[in-house]
Amino acid sequence: MQPTELRKKLHGVISFPVTPFKKDLSLDLDGLRKNLRTLLKHPVCAVVAPAGTGEIHSLLPEEHLAVVKTTVEEVQGKVPVLTGAGFNPPIAAALALQAAAAGVSGILAFPPHYASMDDEGIVAYYKGIADATPVGLLIYSRGWFAPSPSLVEKLAQAIPNLIAWKDGQADIRRYQMIRQQVGDRLHWIGGAGDDMVPAYYSMGIRTYTSSIANVAPKLSLRLHELASAGHSDELAKLMNELVVPLYALRAKRKGYEVSAMKAMMDMLGMAGGPVRPPLVDLRPDEIAWLKTAMDKWRPWC
Numbered sequence: 001m002q003p004t005e006l007r008k009k010l011h012g013v014i015s016f017p018v019t020p021f022k023k024d025l026s027l028d029l030d031g032l033r034k035n036l037r038t039l040l041k042h043p044v045c046a047v048v049a050p051a052g053t054g055e056i057h058s059l060l061p062e063e064h065l066a067v068v069k070t071t072v073e074e075v076q077g078k079v080p081v082l083t084g085a086g087f088n089p090p091i092a093a094a095l096a097l098q099a100a101a102a103g104v105s106g107i108l109a110f111p112p113h114y115a116s117m118d119d120e121g122i123v124a125y126y127k128g129i130a131d132a133t134p135v136g137l138l139i140y141s142r143g144w145f146a147p148s149p150s151l152v153e154k155l156a157q158a159i160p161n162l163i164a165w166k167d168g169q170a171d172i173r174r175y176q177m178i179r180q181q182v183g184d185r186l187h188w189i190g191g192a193g194d195d196m197v198p199a200y201y202s203m204g205i206r207t208y209t210s211s212i213a214n215v216a217p218k219l220s221l222r223l224h225e226l227a228s229a230g231h232s233d234e235l236a237k238l239m240n241e242l243v244v245p246l247y248a249l250r251a252k253r254k255g256y257e258v259s260a261m262k263a264m265m266d267m268l269g270m271a272g273g274p275v276r277p278p279l280v281d282l283r284p285d286e287i288a289w290l291k292t293a294m295d296k297w298r299p300w301c
Contacts, residue, residue, distance in 0.1 A: 031271025
């Protein structure tokens with residue numbers, strides 16, 4: 001898929017599947033297939049596996065490739081498949097290259113591990129990932145990487161196959177400034193969480209990445225529909241009753257954005273399983289709270 005074609009398809013809900021693990025923390029690829037079959041019954045616009053929700057940070061390169069191949073096989077071209085790549089220049093390029101060979105349509109580039117670098121070094125890092133393969137590149141602004149509008153513009157000018165920008169920090173003021181400076185050179189994606197849909201869509205963004213789609217793709221799509229149409233009352237009701245309480249749980253400990261989704265999936269009979277270190281699983285009292293909260297979620301699951 002050409003980068004320009006991929007960009008056109010990124011409108012709506014992009015799903016970020018978890019990577020299921022067995023009790024011994026080995027990959028559960030059969031479980032991943034089962035989860036993807038359930039997800040693909042719904043019209044998400046793309047799938048990114050593995051990425052942050054998919055615990056990319058804990059996977060060996062061969063495990064990363066296994067997840068990519070399994071996802072590409074199950075999706076069967078119904079929607080674009082993207083994958084994450086990052087950490088350092090050679091690893092990022094190698095992950096991108098092997099994923100492109102396995103059939104992904106795009107690469108979601110994570111920031112480099114080393115956090116003290118000049119703008120010139122940052123441009124070189126992302127350009128190295130982009131040059132590894134002709135597929136479309138999306139940059140994920142997250143963690144320490146909070147670039148200025150001028151740096152984003154430099155990246156857009158230097159990397160022809162850079163097609164989109166995923167915000168992961170929910171700094172709406174800075175995101176507005178970046179979009180104003182760079183304009184429609186890039187496709188803009190809301191990527192800090194389902195709870196940010198009202199804020200992103202009030203800016204004119206019409207694509208967001210959803211971890212909730214792991215358990216309730218109908219809800220993710222409904223949030224997109226309501227926010228796109230400006231139906232604020234129903235949107236606020238869903239946010240207040242379902243999304244915000246879940247995100248409050250996710251905010252209790254670092255990494256719970258993955259742990260909570262896996263726990264919900266287990267409760268629904270899907271393949272979630274434990275998280276790998278350095279993430280931690282929910283505590284018993286949090287599991288109990290989540291079981292009670294699931295009463296409101298089940299109609300959407």
